[in-house]
Amino acid sequence: MTEPTVERIPQHRHCEKCGKAFVGKGNFCSPECEETARGEVKGKLRKLMLIWVALVAVVVVCVVITI
8 A cells, every 4th residue: 555645835824914825934925915914903903092082982971971
């Protein structure tokens, strides 16, 4: 009985944005993926900041109303 041939895959990483396999350093396969990911993070942080501001505003209004 012969052993099945195993294909060797070189060491690689997967892009955090698109999932494409690549060889090299970093977390992204290209500057375009990195820039897109940075834009998405900025958008998420902006949303989170707006939620915090709204939450603080609601708490301040509730405190003022109860005084």
